[in-house]
Amino acid sequence: GKNLSGRSFLKLLDFEPQDVRYLLDLSKDFKRLKRAGTPHRYLEGKNIVLLFEKTSTRTRCSFEVAGRDLGMGVTYLDPGSSQMGKKESIADTAGVLGRMYDGIEYRGYSQELVEELAKYAKVPVWNGLTDEFHPTQMIADLLTMEEHFGYLKGLNFVFMGDARNNVANSLMVACAMAGVNFTACAPQELFPKADLVAQARAIAERQGSTVTLESDVKKATAGAHVLYTDIWVSMGEPDEIWASRIKLLQPYQVNRSVMENADKQAIFMHCLPSFHDRKTLIGEQIYEKFGLAEMEVTDEVFQSDRSVVFEEAENRMHTIKAIMYATLK
Numbered sequence: 627g628k629n630l631s632g633r634s635f636l637k638l639l640d641f642e643p644q645d646v647r648y649l650l651d652l653s654k655d656f657k658r659l660k661r662a663g664t665p666h667r668y669l670e671g672k673n674i675v676l677l678f679e680k681t682s683t684r685t686r687c688s689f690e691v692a693g694r695d696l697g698m699g700v701t702y703l704d705p706g707s708s709q710m711g712k713k714e715s716i717a718d719t720a721g722v723l724g725r726m727y728d729g730i731e732y733r734g735y736s737q738e739l740v741e742e743l744a745k746y747a748k749v750p751v752w753n754g755l756t757d758e759f760h761p762t763q764m765i766a767d768l769l770t771m772e773e774h775f776g777y778l779k780g781l782n783f784v785f786m787g788d789a790r791n792n793v794a795n796s797l798m799v800a801c802a803m804a805g806v807n808f809t810a811c812a813p814q815e816l817f818p819k820a821d822l823v824a825q826a827r828a829i830a831e832r833q834g835s836t837v838t839l840e841s842d843v844k845k846a847t848a849g850a851h852v853l854y855t856d857i858w859v860s861m862g863e864p865d866e867i868w869a870s871r872i873k874l875l876q877p878y879q880v881n882r883s884v885m886e887n888a889d890k891q892a893i894f895m896h897c898l899p900s901f902h903d904r905k906t907l908i909g910e911q912i913y914e915k916f917g918l919a920e921m922e923v924t925d926e927v928f929q930s931d932r933s934v935v936f937e938e939a940e941n942r943m944h945t946i947k948a949i950m951y952a953t954l955k
């Protein structure tokens with residue numbers, strides 16, 4: 627169904643492939659309006675609040691700009707500056723915010739928390755990333771792929787790296803819904819969990835696509851149209867995990883030889899932020915500690931003309947606008 631009004635956006639598994647299709651089309655409309663400079667204050671008078679228990683650049687800015695473009699008032703609460711979770715339960719926080727705001731964005735740790743927030747808020751809640759899923763990122767990623775290739779069904783998509791993190795989990799479901807062939811290219815220890823794989827496979831089957839787990843890089847990336855990776859250690863994971871992740875994931879770096887093994891037209895994608903160069907505080911620390919030249923993607927691939935990462939980042943804003951409009955209108 628296309629009527630998403632009043633719904634929360636917590637994980638893709640709550641939706642149908644035609645809902646995703648609708649959000650992609652709506653995103654294209656909003657992107658056109660923005661590019662043309664045409665005002666679209668369709669939600670004038672509404673207010674939203676953005677709750678972040680982890681840091682963010684893209685997601686926060688996308689919600690802020692999209693909210694203002696739609697005519698809404700926007701409140702941002704950073705990690706640590708509200709009572710939530712410390713002096714006040716999630717249920718009480720939700721009960722209060724739901725009376726003041728028309729919609730709530732939440733980025734935090736467990737998926738259960740965002741589900742609980744939605745249960746008590748009685749207004750739409752949008753999941754801006756949990757340990758398990760990152761659903762708003764998915765609409766942007768599918769849009770970026772469709773804009774680039776002109777179609778989605780039948781594309782070969784390969785995720786390399788920590789294939790059981792939030793982004794990989796969500797990509798597996800998103801690709802299945804869009805009829806894109808999904809391969810998790812990772813060591814066995816970091817394959818996505820079996821129950822989620824089974825759910826994604828059931829969806830993919832109906833869309834005529836496949837879900838594959840493959841540890842052999844050559845096999846996994848042959849004929850790939852999209853090479854996607856993410857940071858090797860996610861927010862909320864302990865720093866001590868870097869050593870073992872580096873050991874496990876070094877063979878799964880996206881580099882020149884991976885790109886050469888893929889389809890000639892293959893693109894590189896990354897949700898960002900990325901450690902493709904060391905000019906960050908944490909990047910520098912990791913490089914120094916482990917003596918690594920490069921991590922999940924080489925700077926060469928990141929900067930190449932196959933890389934669509936900044937278009938992908940821009941698309942976060944257009945697609946978050948579509949998600950808010952569809953659920954608040």
Ligand code: CP
Nearest residue numbers: 682683684685897898
């Ligand atoms: N891709 C993404 O969600 O980035 P931020 O952590 O900057 O929001």
Ligand code: NVA
Nearest residue numbers: 791793856860861898
């Ligand atoms: N997997 C990453 C994604 C950041 C957008 C993390 O959770 O830190």
